[in-house]
Amino acid sequence: MAAPSASMDNNNPNHPKLSKTEKKFLRKQTKARHTLLRHEGIESVSHATESLVIANGGLGNGVSRTQLLRVLERCGSVEALLMPPNKPYSFVRYRTKEESKRAYATLNGKEMVDDLGQNITLYLNFVEKVHWQGLRPPVLPPGLMIVEEIVSPEDEKMLLESIDWTDNSLGQNAQKSLKHRKVKHYGYEFRYDNNNVDKDKPLPGGLPDICNTILEKCLKEGHIKYFPDQLTVNQYEPGQGIPPHIDTHSAFENEIISLSLGAEIVMDFKHPDGYTVSVMLPQRSLLVMTGESRYLWTHGITPRKFDVIQASQRQKSGVITSDAGNLTLNKRRVRTSFTFRKVRRTPCDCSYPLFCDSQSCHQNETFPSFPENDKEASELEQEYVHRVYEEIAEHFSSTRHTPWPQIVAFLKALPKGSIVADIGCGNGKYLGLNKEIYMIGCDRSQNLIEICGERQFQAFVCDALTVPIRSETCDACISIAVIHHFATAERRLATLQELARLLRPGGRALIYVWAMEQEYNKQKSKYLKGSRDSDEKKEHFSSGVLASGPLGEQNPGTSNHDSVCSISAINDLTREEGSNANGVINSKLPVHINRTSFHSQDVLVPWHLKRGPTREKHSEPQKLKSDPVGLPDSTPIFHRYYHVFCEGELEAACRMLNNISIQQSYYDQGNWCVIFKKL
Amino acid sequence: MKLLTHNLLSSHVRGVGPRGFPLRIQATEVRVSPVDFNPDFVTRMIPKMEWTALVEAAESLGHLSELPRELAEGYEKDEEFLRKVHHVLLEVEVVEGTLQCPESGRLFPISRGIPNMLLSDEEAAS
Numbered sequence: 001m002a003a004p005s006a007s008m009d010n011n012n013p014n015h016p017k018l019s020k021t022e023k024k025f026l027r028k029q030t031k032a033r034h035t036l037l038r039h040e041g042i043e044s045v046s047h048a049t050e051s052l053v054i055a056n057g058g059l060g061n062g063v064s065r066t067q068l069l070r071v072l073e074r075c076g077s078v079e080a081l082l083m084p085p086n087k088p089y090s091f092v093r094y095r096t097k098e099e100s101k102r103a104y105a106t107l108n109g110k111e112m113v114d115d116l117g118q119n120i121t122l123y124l125n126f127v128e129k130v131h132w133q134g135l136r137p138p139v140l141p142p143g144l145m146i147v148e149e150i151v152s153p154e155d156e157k158m159l160l161e162s163i164d165w166t167d168n169s170l171g172q173n174a175q176k177s178l179k180h181r182k183v184k185h186y187g188y189e190f191r192y193d194n195n196n197v198d199k200d201k202p203l204p205g206g207l208p209d210i211c212n213t214i215l216e217k218c219l220k221e222g223h224i225k226y227f228p229d230q231l232t233v234n235q236y237e238p239g240q241g242i243p244p245h246i247d248t249h250s251a252f253e254n255e256i257i258s259l260s261l262g263a264e265i266v267m268d269f270k271h272p273d274g275y276t277v278s279v280m281l282p283q284r285s286l287l288v289m290t291g292e293s294r295y296l297w298t299h300g301i302t303p304r305k306f307d308v309i310q311a312s313q314r315q316k317s318g319v320i321t322s323d324a325g326n327l328t329l330n331k332r333r334v335r336t337s338f339t340f341r342k343v344r345r346t347p348c349d350c351s352y353p354l355f356c357d358s359q360s361c362h363q364n365e366t367f368p369s370f371p372e373n374d375k376e377a378s379e380l381e382q383e384y385v386h387r388v389y390e391e392i393a394e395h396f397s398s399t400r401h402t403p404w405p406q407i408v409a410f411l412k413a414l415p416k417g418s419i420v421a422d423i424g425c426g427n428g429k430y431l432g433l434n435k436e437i438y439m440i441g442c443d444r445s446q447n448l449i450e451i452c453g454e455r456q457f458q459a460f461v462c463d464a465l466t467v468p469i470r471s472e473t474c475d476a477c478i479s480i481a482v483i484h485h486f487a488t489a490e491r492r493l494a495t496l497q498e499l500a501r502l503l504r505p506g507g508r509a510l511i512y513v514w515a516m517e518q519e520y521n522k523q524k525s526k527y528l529k530g531s532r533d534s535d536e537k538k539e540h541f542s543s544g545v546l547a548s549g550p551l552g553e554q555n556p557g558t559s560n561h562d563s564v565c566s567i568s569a570i571n572d573l574t575r576e577e578g579s580n581a582n583g584v585i586n587s588k589l590p591v592h593i594n595r596t597s598f599h600s601q602d603v604l605v606p607w608h609l610k611r612g613p614t615r616e617k618h619s620e621p622q623k624l625k626s627d628p629v630g631l632p633d634s635t636p637i638f639h640r641y642y643h644v645f646c647e648g649e650l651e652a653a654c655r656m657l658n659n660i661s662i663q664q665s666y667y668d669q670g671n672w673c674v675i676f677k678k679l
Numbered sequence: 680m681k682l683l684t685h686n687l688l689s690s691h692v693r694g695v696g697p698r699g700f701p702l703r704i705q706a707t708e709v710r711v712s713p714v715d716f717n718p719d720f721v722t723r724m725i726p727k728m729e730w731t732a733l734v735e736a737a738e739s740l741g742h743l744s745e746l747p748r749e750l751a752e753g754y755e756k757d758e759e760f761l762r763k764v765h766h767v768l769l770e771v772e773v774v775e776g777t778l779q780c781p782e783s784g785r786l787f788p789i790s791r792g793i794p795n796m797l798l799s800d801e802e803a804a805s
Contacts, residue, residue: 417723462796468691
């Protein structure tokens, strides 16, 4: 691919020799082009087309649609602006080539300020039209169906009046707080502590007779295979919702049907890849969830008072697309859902074993147990940390491009000539930030360190438990998102001891670890917020939602796992071999569902690998994959082990060192952070 | 791997302790790349270095450049001296070769400028 020729440079047609700034800009533009090609398979072309890829102008790096559109529209009429979620780039298509050429000339190298107030520079390159096909059209999750007007307004009224909320068994506190939806069960009690039903203890009375007509109809029309024997009625006031979850596989059969009465609602479905689809469920419609939509995608209702819907499609079911010209706000009203399910009597045998509580094997992979000694911990880390990072290194590196502001601030505040070690440096994100200091990085992953090498950073491969740097040579150390990969408290403490050892007296260490509490002070972390599409309203979950399980909240306003965390933090370092903090022996590590709250401190977090072009120069570069939402059987999934930290846990571990003093302890975007100073 | 980095590295094979420093360099490919000279930076770096080890490392690569075996008084003001130190610390890079633990003899490979210091479980300190 040819570099842009001098003729592209509209400013100096008669001066082919480029100035220093122009050379620098060209270098950066070329670099952006190469990065997009290598990490995303996006091929730029040197001849003008109507379409441009805008590097650094994406939702994934804090640029909003409104902001970018404003800038782009100055150059011409924008036919389409596609901002793939979580990506640091976007695609724009102008009506004519002249307009896109104007944008290419004037916006290249343009500086903007992003969401975080950071300066970013846009780099534009022409692309062929083919890339538009790569982006997924808005379809319903597979297996999902909506049947409109399945009940008449008269039947709707009868069903609503049949529920007597006054003898609600949820308890006085939940009712009085008015923060949480009202819930009632029939047939079998649904338990929110284990998200399952008590299959041996049916509730007297079974399902209300009044439901028979609608259920017979559903059976006849083939929406369900079995006559349901469990009913959960939920009543949502405006502002109430339900966190994203998958209905426990082993609890219920495949088909789950849900009637929306009293009002319509927008329900959010999320694929493990992070891809979200918002679906309008009209009043008096039946939602049928089967297959993938029932076993793989999470569903939830965001607690808010307005939903964004398609103006032209108001009361029609379907996916709500971010078609900027057609959206409007819909005020919520009280909605009551009747969810009918058939209790499952045999273990689940679905095709989604990763998300299945019945199946412990996935493609011959047996999920590991909580390690009980140092050797098991080392083996767990080898399999579920080191091996994984080697496999996903390139893709992982492409998602790690934005340095976190508070870490940048820590590094920039260091005196000139400081020697700084980045323990667990990954792709070297922080190694080149401050030119006044000397930074060396180390990581356990050869492949990630090679990326550092390519970027001309000083880096080497080693284990954080034993760092081959002389004692007391570092003015500062950072360890960002590293220690949470160690599987025992002793090993985590040992990494902290190494950090302290490296520091000269007076030197400071900055440590970041993933927090169990992904929502803190009523603010959801970016991890939970997922896509940074500016069209989404950023609402806060009420604090009670963080408790117990995905479906319910036993103790609204307090966090159930608070007590679990504090006990385990103390017990972890003193417990006897053979049992974990909860006294459960040989417990399997749970698989976490991405972009939801953590329910256990020790988890396996899935990584869906997106393969880009290989790094050998002679190989054919691939186009952007036509299906960014990979299906489980076509996209390799890797599990990384994490021990997420509770509030105070990192601090407590640091306090066990006798040669440091803690200077700061804070929470930053879903992480617990500590700065300590060597005495 | 620059020589400044080498000056910080020490073998962590179990039992060697401080005798794991300095690692002996055997280089098969060395590269010299210009780096902007910053006298202030170099001045601040010198006291943090193990001077003898630095001189030996430079010597082993054939880049002695008449660095004195001992630091002289008032080096902060000697620009010619500072430039020599700058060259040795920041401009000389070992691209291919090995680092050897002086105590145990264990070899650590350097490839594409990256040392691999990973030890096996048995070799690492417990």
